[in-house]
Every structure is written in C-alpha cells, then in structure tokens.
Amino acid sequence: xxxxxxxxxxxxxxxxxxxxxxxxxxxxxxxxxxxxxxxxxxxxxxxxxxxxxxxxxxxxxxxxxxxxxxxxxxxxxxxxxxxxxxxxxxxxxxxxxxxxxxxxxxxxxxxxxxxxxxxxxxxxxxxxxxxxxxxxxxxxxxxxxxxxxxxxxxxxxxxxxxxxxxxxxxxxxxxxxxxxxxxxxxxxxxxxxxxxxxxxxxxxxxxxxxxxxxxxxxxxxxxxxxxxxxxxxxxxxxxxxxxxxxxxxxxxxxxxxxxxxxxxxxxxxxxxxxxxxxxxxxxxxxxxxxxxxxxxxxxxxxxxxxxxxxxxxxxxxxxxxxxxxxxxxxxxxxxxxxxxxxxxxxxxxxxxxxxxxxxxxxxxxxxxxxxxxxxxxxxxxxxxxxxxxxxxxxxxxxxxxxxxxxxxxxxxxxxxxxxxxxxxxxxxxxxxxxxxxxxxxxxxxxxxxxxxxxxxxxxxxxxxxxxxxxxxxxxxxxxxxxxxxxxxxxxxxxxxxxxxxxxxxxxxxxxxxxxxxxxxxxxxxxxxxxxxxxxxxxxxxxxxxxxxxxxxxxxxxxxxxxxxxxxxxxxxxxxxxxxxxxxxxxxxxxxxxxxxxxxxxxxxxxxxxxxxxxxxxxxxxxxxxxxxxxxxxxxxxxxxxxxxxxxxxxxxxxxxxxxxxxxxxxxxxxxxxxxxxxxxxxxxxxxxxxxxxxxxxxxxxxxxxxxxxxxxxxxxxxxxxxxxxxxxxxxxxxxxxxxxxxxxxxxxxxxxxxxxxxxxxxxxxxxxxxxxxxxxxxxxxxxxxxxxxxxxxxxxxxxxxxxxxxxxxxxxxxxxxxxxxxxxxxxxxxxxxxxxxxxxxxxxxxxxxxxxxxxxxxxxxxxxxxxxxxxxxxxxxxxxxxxxxxxxx
Numbered sequence: 001x002x003x004x005x006x007x008x009x010x011x012x013x014x015x016x017x018x019x020x021x022x023x024x025x026x027x028x029x030x031x032x033x034x035x036x037x038x039x040x041x042x043x044x045x046x047x048x049x050x051x052x053x054x055x056x057x058x059x060x061x062x063x064x065x066x067x068x069x070x071x072x073x074x075x076x077x078x079x080x081x082x083x084x085x086x087x088x089x090x091x092x093x094x095x096x097x098x099x100x101x102x103x104x105x106x107x108x109x110x111x112x113x114x115x116x117x118x119x120x121x122x123x124x125x126x127x128x129x130x131x132x133x134x135x136x137x138x139x140x141x142x143x144x145x146x147x148x149x150x151x152x153x154x155x156x157x158x159x160x161x162x163x164x165x166x167x168x169x170x171x172x173x174x175x176x177x178x179x180x181x182x183x184x185x186x187x188x189x190x191x192x193x194x195x196x197x198x199x200x201x202x203x204x205x206x207x208x209x210x211x212x213x214x215x216x217x218x219x220x221x222x223x224x225x226x227x228x229x230x231x232x233x234x235x236x237x238x239x240x241x242x243x244x245x246x247x248x249x250x251x252x253x254x255x256x257x258x259x260x261x262x263x264x265x266x267x268x269x270x271x272x273x274x275x276x277x278x279x280x281x282x283x284x285x286x287x288x289x290x291x292x293x294x295x296x297x298x299x300x301x302x303x304x305x306x307x308x309x310x311x312x313x314x315x316x317x318x319x320x321x322x323x324x325x326x327x328x329x330x331x332x333x334x335x336x337x338x339x340x341x342x343x344x345x346x347x348x349x350x351x352x353x354x355x356x357x358x359x360x361x362x363x364x365x366x367x368x369x370x371x372x373x374x375x376x377x378x379x380x381x382x383x384x385x386x387x388x389x390x391x392x393x394x395x396x397x398x399x400x401x402x403x404x405x406x407x408x409x410x411x412x413x414x415x416x417x418x419x420x421x422x423x424x425x426x427x428x429x430x431x432x433x434x435x436x437x438x439x440x441x442x443x444x445x446x447x448x449x450x451x452x453x454x455x456x457x458x459x460x461x462x463x464x465x466x467x468x469x470x471x472x473x474x475x476x477x478x479x480x481x482x483x484x485x486x487x488x489x490x491x492x493x494x495x496x497x498x499x500x501x502x503x504x505x506x507x508x509x510x511x512x513x514x515x516x517x518x519x520x521x522x523x524x525x526x527x528x529x530x531x532x533x534x535x536x537x538x539x540x541x542x543x544x545x546x547x548x549x550x551x552x553x554x555x556x557x558x559x560x561x562x563x564x565x566x567x568x569x570x571x572x573x574x575x576x577x578x579x580x581x582x583x584x585x586x587x588x589x590x591x592x593x594x595x596x597x598x599x600x601x602x603x604x605x606x607x608x609x610x611x612x613x614x615x616x617x618x619x620x621x622x623x624x625x626x627x628x629x630x631x632x633x634x635x636x637x638x639x640x641x642x643x644x645x646x647x648x649x650x651x652x653x654x655x656x657x658x659x660x661x662x663x664x665x666x667x668x669x670x671x672x673x674x675x676x677x678x679x680x681x682x683x684x685x686x687x688x689x690x691x692x693x694x695x696x697x698x699x700x701x702x703x704x705x706x707x708x709x710x711x712x713x714x715x716x717x718x719x720x721x722x723x724x725x726x727x728x729x730x731x732x733x734x735x736x737x738x739x740x741x742x743x744x745x746x747x748x749x750x751x752x753x754x755x756x757x758x759x760x761x762x763x764x765x766x767x768x769x770x771x772x773x774x775x776x777x778x779x780x781x782x783x784x785x786x787x788x789x790x791x792x793x794x795x796x797x798x799x800x801x802x803x804x805x806x807x808x809x810x811x812x813x814x815x816x817x818x819x820x821x822x823x824x825x826x827x828x829x830x831x832x833x834x835x836x837x838x839x840x841x842x843x844x845x846x847x848x849x850x851x852x853x854x855x856x857x858x859x860x861x862x863x864x865x866x867x868x869x870x871x872x873x874x875x876x877x878x879x880x881x882x883x884x885x886x887x888x889x
Contacts, residue, residue, distance in 0.1 A: 025373070026117075032368045036361050042116060044068070048360045049346040051118065052324070053339055054297065054332050059106055061336050069114050071330055071363060072121035072171065075103050096134045096167050096387035097380070103168030104377045111376050118364070119372035121216070123171035127190055127438040128156075128706070130164050130172075136392040136707065137435045137442035141176060142684045143403035143703035145192035146725040146767075148808045149832045150205040156399055157209035162386040164215055168378035170370055171216040173264060177203040177250035178221055180685070180729050182739040184230025186652035189436050189684020189704065193728025194741045194764060196246050197827045200253035207258035214370055219254040221266030221299055222286070223247055223275060230738065232653055233267035241820075244855055252290060261294035261366055265328065267302045267309075273326075274306045277319070282327025295329040295362040303331050304341065308524065316341035321350045329359035388443055393708050400705035400712035402806070402832075406723035406768040407731075410697040413676050415719025415770060416639060422461035424633040425449060426670065427663075428469055429643035429682040436684055436704030437649040443707055448643060448680070451710030455718055463633035468623045470645055472661040475554065475585065475614040478545065480516040483598075485543035495543040495598070499527050503562075503603040505538045515541060518600060518613035535607030541600040547590035547617055556585035559602070559611035566599040578605050585614070623662045627669050634670045634677075641717070642667055645682035657688040657735055664691045671695040680713065686731040689761065701725075722770045724806035724832070726875065731762035742876035743823040765827070765875035771805030773835070774798045775872065775880035777842075784886040787863040790848045795872050795881055797843055799835035808832050811845045812871040812879065815854060818864055822854055825871060845872075852887060865889050 024030055025039035043051075046068045056074035059066065103122045111117050125131040128138045138144070138156050147153070164172060176190040177199050192199040207217035224247045227234025238247070254260040263286070265275045275281060276298045286292045306312045306319035313319040320331060320342035331342055345351050367373065386392075406414070416423075425448070433447040453462065485496045494516045498509035510531045518541060520527070526534040545567070547553065556573055557563050560581040565573040572586050590596075602611055634640040644663040648654060658664060671677045671692070678698040681687055693699070700723065705712050715721040732740045734756060742764040751758030777796040785791050797807055811829035815822040829845040847870070852863045865887050873879035 028374050032365060035368055036364045039116065039118070039364055040357060040361055043360070045347050047116065047118075048356055049339075049343050051360045051363050052330050052346075052356070053342070054123065054330055055336060055338070056334060057336060058102060059109060063109060063113070065336055066110070067114060069110055069116065069118045070120060072123050073106060074124055075099060075106065075122050075168075096132070096163075096383045099132065099167045100378050100380050100383050104380070107168070107376045119367060119376040121171050121367065121370070121372070122168050123173060124164065124169045125174060125438050126160050126164055126169075126172040127174045127176065128436070129160055129440060129442075130167070130169065131438055131440045132167070133441055134387045134443065135163050135440050136160070136389070136396055137439050137445070138396045139400045139403050139706040139709070140189050140436035140439075140684050140704035141192060142180075142189050142728060143705060143725075144399060145198060145202050145728040146403040146405055146703065147399060147832070148198070148726050148728075148810075148830050149402060150201050152399055152402060153202055153205040154209055155395060157206040159386075159389070159392045159395055161210040161213045161215055163389075163392070164210070165213055166378065166382040166386045169215065170372070171218065171262060172210060173218045173220065175203055175206045175217070175219060176221070177219045177254060178225055179246060179250070180226070181246075181741055182226060182230035183657065183686040183729055183732070184654050184735070184738060185226040185685075186232055186648045186654060187226070187437070187650055188686075188729065189648060190438065192250075194730060195728065195743060195827050196249040198728055198830070199250040203250050203254045204258040207254050207260045211259035211261065216262050216294070216366060216370070217254070217258070217260045218262040218264050218297065219251055219260050220264035221275075222251060222263050222296075223266060223270060223281060225266035225268050225275075227268060230653055232651060235269045235272075237271055240859065241855060244859070248285075255290060255292055255294075261369075263292070263294065263296055264332075265296060265298050265302060267299055267305055269310055269312075274302075274310050274312060274323075276302050276328055277306055277312070277322040277326040279326040287327060293362070293365075295359070295366065296327060297330040298323065298328055298332045300332050300334050301338075303328070303333075317344045317350075321345035324351045324355050324359060329362050393443060396706040397708040397712045397715075400702070400709050401715055401721045403703060403725045404705070404712065404716050404723050405701040405725040405727055405766070406716075407681075407699040407701055407762055407766075408693070408697065409768055413678060413698040414700070414717065416678070416717050418456060418460075418718050420460060420638045422463060422637040423452070423456070424463045424465060424630070424637035424640040424670075424675075425452065425643075426465045426630045426633060426640060426666070427467040427643035427645075427680075429645045429680070430464070430467075430641075433707075433710060434645070434682060434704055435706065439704075445707045446710035448710045448713050451712070451714035452641075452717070454711065455714040455720075461637075463637050465630040465633040466626055467630050467642065468626055468662040468666045470647055470660045470663065472623060473619055473621055475558075475583075475616045476619055477517055477519045478555075478613045478615050482546055482548065483517060483543060485514065495541040495600070498540045499532050500538045501531075501533050501536070503536060503538045503605050505540055505601060505603070518611060520609070520611050522604070522609040522611075536605055538601070538603035540602075541598075543598055544595045545598040546593055546595050548592065549617060550590060550592040552587050552589045553615055553617050554585040555588050555613075555615040556583065557612065558583045558614055559609070561605065561609060562603045563611065564601040566597075568597050576601075576603075578603075581610065583614075585616070590617075627662065627666050630666055631669050631673060634673045634675050637675065639676045639678065640670050640673070641678045641680060642670060643680045643682055646685065646687060648683060648685055654685070655735070657686055657732070658691065659687060667692045668695055678717070686729055688732065688734060690733060693761075719770065722803060722805040724767065724769060724808065726765050726767040726808045726810075727762055728764070730760045730764050733757070733759075733761045743826050745821045745823055759877075763875050763877040765808070765810050765873075766878070767808070767875070769805045769807070771799050771801040771803045771807075771835070771837075773805075773807045773874070774800045775874075778872065778881040778883055780883070780885065783883070784888060785847075786888055787865065788849060790846060791885070792844045792846050793870055793872070793885075794842055794844045796840055797833060797835065798840040799837055802837045804834070804836050806832055806834050807874070809843050810873055810875065812873065812876065813847075813851060814869040814871070815852070815864070816867040816869055816884075818854055818866070819856055820854065825876065827876070847885065863887060
C-alpha cells in the first residue's frame with residue numbers, strides 16, 4: 001500500500017513538474033483557445049508579424065531570415081504548365097516525394113530551430129488539381145460545373161485533397177466561387193459559372209472534401225472581382241442588396257456548409273475601399289454578420305495595391321496598416337524582401353494591437369486545430385499511394401465526359417460511326433491537350449489525336465492537318481540582336497533610352513539607360529517607379545538597327561498614346577497624339593546587315609502604357625496555306641473534325657469573344673467542301689459563332705477536359721458515352737448583349753435591341769444529348785403551404801429514345817408578386833439522372849423557406865405569402881412543366 005502511494009506521489013510530482021516546465025500551448029490536453037492565448041502572450045511583436053506574412057519559399061534564401069517564424073510557405077515544385085498566366089513561379093522542387101521531403105525539412109526547421117517552435121502551413125493552388133508535377137489534372141472548374149453533379153465534384157475534390165495532403169499541403173488557395181456574370185472576364189474558366197445557387201452547391205462539394213481531411217480551403221476572391229466590361233479586378237460599386245442576393249451566397253455556403261476556414265480577398269475596390277482594407281466587407285459583414293472564425297488572406301501582392309493602384313495609402317506601410325486595421329489577417333506577398341515594406345507599422349503602433357492579436361490568434365487557432373503542434377510532419381508513405389493513382393486518371397476522364405456540352409447536332413451527325421474509312425483531324429488543339437489556367441503538367445496527357453487513334457485503331461485513315469494557330473502572328477518585337485548603340489567606341493546591343501517627367505521630351509532626362517528592346521507593358525508601374533511618373537512621362541530611344549535580310553518589310557509600333565519613328569533621320573511614322581491602342585506599320589526597304597540610324601519617341605499622359613517596336617521580318621505567317629492543307633485533308637476524308645480554341649486567363653480579359661486568328665476562316669473553308677464537319681470548342685468561356693455556326697452541323701464544347709481529355713472526347717464523338725453536360729454560363733450572340741445572364745430582374749420595357757434580339761445564342765443550363773427525354777406528371781405533396789412549411793414537387797422523366805443517357809433536370813422558381821422586384825427565374829435545384837432507353841423515373845425536389853426566400857425592403861430574408869411559379873425543365877429557357885405553389889401566412 002505504501003509502495004503504491006509512493007508511486008502515485010512520484011507520478012503526480014512528475015506531472016506537476018511537466019506542467020511547470022511545459023508551456024500551456026504545448027499541452028494537447030488543454031482547450032485550443034487556452035493554448036492560443038498562452039502562445040500569444042509569449043510572442044514578440046516581430047514573431048506576431050511573421051505569423052501574418054505568407055510567401056512562396058523553401059529556406060534557400062537563408063534560415064536566419066526566418067528566426068521569428070512565418071505563417072507558411074508555398075513550397076515550389078516543377079511543372080506549372082501555365083506559369084506565364086500566374087503570378088507565382090512554380091520551379092524549385094520536383095515530384096511528390098521530393099516535395100514532401102522538402103515540406104517536412106522546412107517544417108522541422110521551424111518546429112525545432114525557432115524560439116517558440118510554431119509550425120508552418122504549407123499552402124498551394126489546387127483549382128482543378130494540385131498545380132504540381134505528378135498530380136492529376138482534372139477538367140477545369142467551369143467543366144466540373146457543367147456536369148451539374150455535386151456527387152461527382154465530391155469525388156474529384158476528394159482525390160485532389162488526398163493528393164495535396166499526402167505532400168504535406170495543409171491549405172489550398174481554392175476554389176474560385178466568384179460569379180461569371182460577364183463572360184468577357186478572362187477568369188470565367190476558373191469559376192462555377194454565372195449562377196449563385198450552382199456556384200454554392202459546387203463550392204460546398206469541393207471544399208468539404210478538403211476540410212474533412214484537415215486541409216484548409218480558401219474560397220476566393222472576396223468580393224466580386226470582375227467589374228464593368230468583364231474587366232478583371234475592376235472597381236465595384238454595388239449596393240448591399242445586390243451583393244447579398246448574388247455575390248455573398250456562394251461564399252457563405254462554403255463557410256457555413258462546407259466548413260471553409262480561410263478566405264482570400266480580391267484586388268479590386270468595393271464602393272471606394274480596397275477589398276483588402278474594407279472595414280464594412282471584412283469586419284462588419286464577414287467577421288460580424290457571417291460570424292466567420294477563420295483567417296482572411298490577401299491575394300498575392302494585393303495589400304500594396306492600396307498604394308500602387310488605388311491610391312488610398314501613401315506607401316506600402318500605410319497600405320499594410322490600413323489592411324490589418326480594417327480586418328485583414330494575413331498579408332500574402334511573393335518575395336521574402338517584401339516584409340520590409342509592411343513590417344514597420346506592426347512595430348511602431350500604427351496598427352491597433354488588438355487587431356494584431358486577433359489576427360495572430362486566428363492563424364494560431366487553425367494551426368492547433370490542424371494538429372500541427374503535435375503532428376507537424378506529413379507521412380511520406382502516403383505520397384505515392386495517391387499521386388499518380390490510376391483511379392484518379394479514370395475519374396478525370398469521367399468528369400470530362402460528363403462536363404462536355406453538345407451545342408448543336410443537326411441531322412444527328414454525332415455520334416460518328418467507327419467503321420468510317422477516313423477522318424480529317426484539324427487544328428492545333430487536336431494535338432496540344434491544353435489543361436487551362438492554374439494547371440500542373442498532368443500525368444501522361446492524352447490529346448484528342450491520341451484518344452481518337454486509340455478508339456479507331458489502324459483500320460481508319462487519319463488525315464491530320466495543323467490548321468490555323470489561335471494567334472495570328474503578323475509581326476514580332478524587333479529582337480535585341482538587331483538593335484545596338486555605340487558608346488566610347490564600343491558597340492553593344494540595345495538602344496540608349498532617356499526618360500523624362502514631362503510629355504515634351506524636354507529638359508534633362510530623369511533616367512538614362514540601355515534598353516535591350518522596346519517591348520514594355522507599364523500598365524501597373526512606370527519605367528522607373530522611383531524616378532519616373534506613372535502617368536505623365538516621355539521617352540526617347542536612339543541607336544542603330546539592322547535587318548538580317550534584304551527586302552521591303554513592315555516596321556512600326558503596337559501601343560497606345562503618342563509615338564514617332566525616325567530611320568536615318570527621316571520621320572516615317574508620326575502618331576504624336578494620345579488616342580487608342582493601335583498598330584501602325586509602314587513599308588521600309590532594308591538591305592541585309594546595313595546599319596540604319598533609329599530614333600523612337602514616345603509619350604504617356606494617362607497611365608497604363610503599352611509600347612512595342614515591331615516588324616514582320618522573320619515572320620512566316622502562312623495561315624492561308626494551312627487552310628488549304630486542311631481543306632485538302634477534308635476532301636479526302638469521310639468527315640472532318642476541327643478543334644478550335646480561345647486564349648484567356650488571369651489578366652487576359654477578352655473584348656471580342658469570337659475564335660482567334662483565322663480559325664473562323666478555317667471552319668468555313670472546310671465546311672465549303674460539303675463534307676460533314678464537327679467543330680470541337682476548347683476553352684473555358686463563351687464563344688460567339690455568328691460567322692460560321694450556320695455552316696456546320698455539329699458543335700461540341702469540351703472546355704479544358706483534363707489530362708485524359710483525349711480519350712473522353714473520343715468516347716463522346718463515337719458514341720461510347722452520351723454527352724450530358726449543361727452550360728453554367730450564357731453564350732451571347734454578340735458581345736454587345738453583355739452582360740447577359742438568365743436570372744436578371746424584370747426590365748421596364750424590352751430585352752431586345754433595335755438591331756438584335758435580346759435572347760442568347762445558348763442559354764444557361766443548355767445542352768443536347770444523343771437521347772431524347774419527355775417530362776410529365778408534375779405534382780406536389782401540398783400545393784398550398786405556410787411560410788415555414790415544406791413541400792415536395794415531383795415529375796416523371798422518360799427516355800424516349802433507343803439510347804441510354806443522362807438528363808439534368810432543373811428546378812426554377814419565380815416569386816410572382818413581391819414587395820421588391822425579383823429575378824425572372826432562379827435556379828433552386830438540379831438533379832442528374834441516368835435513364836436506360838425507354839426507362840422512366842420520378843424526380844422530386846424539396847421546396848422550403850430557403851427555396852422561396854427573398855430579401856425584403858428592410859434587408860431581411862423572408863418568405864412573403866403569395867403565388868410562386870414552380871418550373872421544371874431542361875435549361876433556363878426550355879421549361880417543360882410549370883405550376884403555381886401558394887404560400888400562406
């Protein structure tokens with residue numbers, strides 16, 4: 001008994017000693033909040049700052065730089081196929097095993113070699129697959145939305161979550177749940193379309209898979225970062241009602257239903273305040289009314305935008321102070337040295353200490369919730385299990401097949417017969433296998449050519465023709481090798497450049513330097529931010545130019561505002577006026593290797609300058625020959641398949657929505673042969689087709705179909721799979737109709753124009769099938785309900801064809817008479833169902849207060865008594881059944 005008592009005393013003493021020596025924050029048995037507050041009380045101002053600062057990195061710039069810790073790193077890896085369209089460069093580590101080893105190595109340093117041992121959060125992009133070598137590249141987000149299948153989305157996101165976490169990634173900067181309400185926006189491909197209900201359902205299905213597995217999701221961009229004209233990050237001046245009805249719902253659903261624990265702000269201003277420093281948006285709405293408990297991060301380099309772009313702060317330090325004081329928690333930058341721009345106000349009192357402590361607490365809280373203090377390292381055994389998993393590749397193919405939208409199929413041209421003798425495959429996208437923005441390289445990408453070859457075997461002759469490029473290259477920037485200047489008797493490449501802080505080229509230049517070429521994009525900055533005005537300057541370049549060939553060639557400029565060109569002292573281009581962006585070229589007779597004096601003058605009086613010195617020397621623009629080759633291939637084939645695509649992406653908005661280059665001429669020339677033509681559209685947004693749509697019988701939109709997209713396309717083309725995707729965006733007839741969405745509110749007059757009907761080319765929810773379907777027997781459990789009651793609506797769907805297929809049944813609702821004008825219809829439910837030939841199924845939708853609610857005049861969500869039009873159909877314009885539901889007090 002005495003021995004037992006002694007042992008108990010020793011145990012209790014040991015526990016007491018442990019509790020005295022071990023900080024509370026390291027005790028996993030204590031509540032998270034107690035651990036957070038204990039750790040927070042031990043931190044220096046410098047350590048707090050670094051928990052609010054995130055960058056790409058890998059400690060290669062020196063471990064001493066991180067003695068105070070850091071929020072986390074985006075640990076780089078090889079393989080971004082779209083790095084040119086992204087802010088960050090993914091180029092340091094390599095495959096999954098190397099990545100996880102690097103993540104664990106970095107984590108070990110912070111856990112064991114910093115004063116407090118605070119672990120990092122490794123973060124990355126995973127929009128439709130982790131943006132890394134060896135990760136599965138699934139179809140682009142807009143394609144996943146086109147499936148109208150949340151169950152499929154859940155399986156896809158689970159696969160991405162497993163691949164991400166197995167590499168040590170514990171936060172993803174995804175998904176994009178902004179609405180694509182104007183398809184000129186270059187980032188439509190990243191979204192789930194124009195509808196808040198569809199975006200919310202897809203967003204919840206995506207984020208929940210990650211959050212359930214301990215990976216933080218970061219819906220973005222908060223808020224509404226596509227403005228007038230579909231311009232990216234354009235200033236937004238929307239009232240609260242519009243934001244509540246359209247923009248907030250997908251985010252709110254991700255937070256409350258999907259469990260998202262982070263959110264990323266956008267670059268734009270909202271009602272005059274940058275979204276990174278908007279008290280109403282971040283404090284009052286997000287942290288207040290929405291009760292968001294996670295942390296808020298900026299988009300990359302967005303905090304400085306308050307100074308550089310929006311001019312609401314005098315410098316970067318003030319931008320950072322404004323952001324944190326108005327609700328931001330973490331500053332996301334793209335380089336270590338940027339900390340010097342933002343740290344001062346964290347240390348000198350310009351930021352309220354309460355705001356700093358709250359932000360740091362939000363970060364620490366999630367690090368504790370993730371278990372990083374107890375289990376900081378990822379299991380390297382899991383990496384190969386999930387990355388490169390064959391099942392994920394098959395899932396990618398299934399998602400691609402279910403997202404492809406058949407837009408036209410006159411005379412049932414599709415599906416094609418497999419016993420054809422020959423087929424012409426035309427276009428760059430036949431062989432390229434493009435994956436879209438924010439993509440890794442994929443695992444063994446399968447092109448359309450690969451897929452069709454595998455499908456048809458060697459018995460069918462494939463006549464391949466390159467077709468026209470998406471971009472028609474008529475001229476190029478004059479290379480550095482053809483420009484030079486002579487100083488002190490020495491020749492060197494480039495031109496002498498002089499920059500003036502006026503538009504008259506007068507006085508002493510503020511900057512004199514050598515520019516290798518004249519190829520500038522000063523849309524965000526000036527030629528020298530420290531010395532030259534951003535929006536009021538002029539420049540002069542002088543030196544020599546020589547041509548590698550003899551002949552008459554075109555030379556000139558692509559750019560905006562005023563410019564002049566002198567060759568051998570003669571003025572040959574005079575555009576000395578502030579006008580529009582333009583290209584001006586003139587003929588000039590060059591002799592090979594002869595040196596000509598060149599002088600170029602330029603002025604900018606508005607800002608956002610772009611300027612290039614170009615010529616057509618070395619340009620082999622043989623598009624007409626390529627069209628001729630395509631026509632020849634079609635003439636000797638039974639059928640022609642043309643893959644045509646668009647270019648888009650971040651900072652690549654589109655004023656024109658037609659096919660680029662000479663692809664439209666290509667389609668019409670091939671169609672003129674009289675051979676059946678199938679056009680496959682590759683891209684993530686709407687395309688106008690007025691110049692060629694009536695000349696081809698079949699159009700299939702495959703979006704960016706992922707790494708196994710070639711097999712998916714082949715399966716659809718030849719009928720092994722039945723197309724069943726539906727448009728998550730509206731396709732306009734012409735750009736002048738934009739913005740054009742199905743769920744707008746009623747107009748005071750007409751939707752039409754004098755010279756164009758107001759209806760779209762293809763409406764939201766549209767998509768054809770190889771099957772036909774009949775809708776019937778609409779009924780309700782109860783046709784009259786109280787405001788807080790629930791009912792169900794039913795209908796029967798029958799496959800009336802001899803082909804098995806999927807139908808996407810869509811439920812739309814309209815409040816017939818309301819105190820505040822309501823949309824003409826709103827998507828409130830959808831179901832994808834599979835039906836065998838001749839089979840019938842009954843489908844039901846629940847109708848509850850969330851289905852019927854509206855925002856009243858007092859900005860309260862209510863259900864107003866009255867009639868509600870309940871509509872069931874195959875698209876927003878193809879309503880098959882409708883009836884009235886009566887709601888009483």
